[in-house]
Amino acid sequence: MVRLSDLPEYEREHLLAKALPPMTPAQWVPPSKPLQQMRVALITTAGLHFRDEAGFDFLDASFRPIPSEASGDALVMSHSSVNFDRSGFAEDVNLVFPIDRFRELANQGRIGSLADVHYSFMGAGHTPEAYEEGAGQVAGLLKQDQVDAVFLTPV
């Protein structure tokens, strides 16, 4: 897939049907420090977790913590959607959860530091409202971790 216009009609229609109005109230946080001083966390909706953890259910708004020191290679995926390519993640976890890339940025001083814990949700089947409780819990955890910015990846 390159652009929606390049997709077959059945796929284009399905994806456009997921368009939602803006969430309210609109949120905006202006920058307060340069990137080189920011503490950054990664959050993904790819349904990632460690192999010995319970996987995500068919409809599941819960989240899983991913400690920053953990190896990305230890992560598996239990996303309920079947309509995306998984072969890329099998080759390289950073394609979906760029933990090694962000470690490199922290080592280079491009960002201030990495959060102690990152998070994965599983983004299939639910409306955004279903994630409000979990997102609120994660927001509180990020504040405790003194995170300044979050890098979000879909799948």
Place this chain on the structure above:
Amino acid sequence: MTVSIALVRENAESLRPPRSLWVSFPLGRPLGVPGDAAFQHRVINAALELLDRDKGPVLADYPEDAPRIVTESAPACPVSFRPDGASWQARLLSEFAALRSWYQIGLSRRGRTLVGVSDTAPEDIIKRLAEDLDSQRLPTDLVWFKKAIEDVKTYYLEALTAQPGHYDQATLYATLWRDTQMGAGLRWFHDQFASHPKLSGFARIVLPREALQIAKEDSPPET
């Protein structure tokens, strides 16, 4: 502050998250190219630059497409899929045996596998699925079934991509859905769920739309 990667620009336009970088990559590949740290860093840098914006919402377009894989013919597939046996069990186990070495090669090369979410060994998954197919019945444990089919799909994909290189995804998935007995078996399960009075919704998480389209294209025209 948040910055997000957006895979469907129209949906990001509609939802208006604070800071979003639209990328033209396929679903499942938000950072573009596996194994290409330089490419991934370029995407990340473009997204992180949005944290500097003082007014929003911001939706920026990442200008670089992922490299296209050009194949003049079907890529070298390590296995020729020819059904061998009268029963589903015979055909699926024969196919599994043909893939086993390639899966091991892929495992050695990558140093990891995504197979295992079902806690059932792949060969045992295939035997259980084959029993249901040969008995023409739907599984009763849908939680296990979903995890099991994802494990077996992953097993097949990891075997089919055992050798290093960039694979054309369309060809890879067409091979899985069109040429394998596993693809045919999953189509059977999908069709049964889809026509079940209470389980039709479950069919949506068995087979992707792409596989259904391939099946539709391969069906003989109605007379």
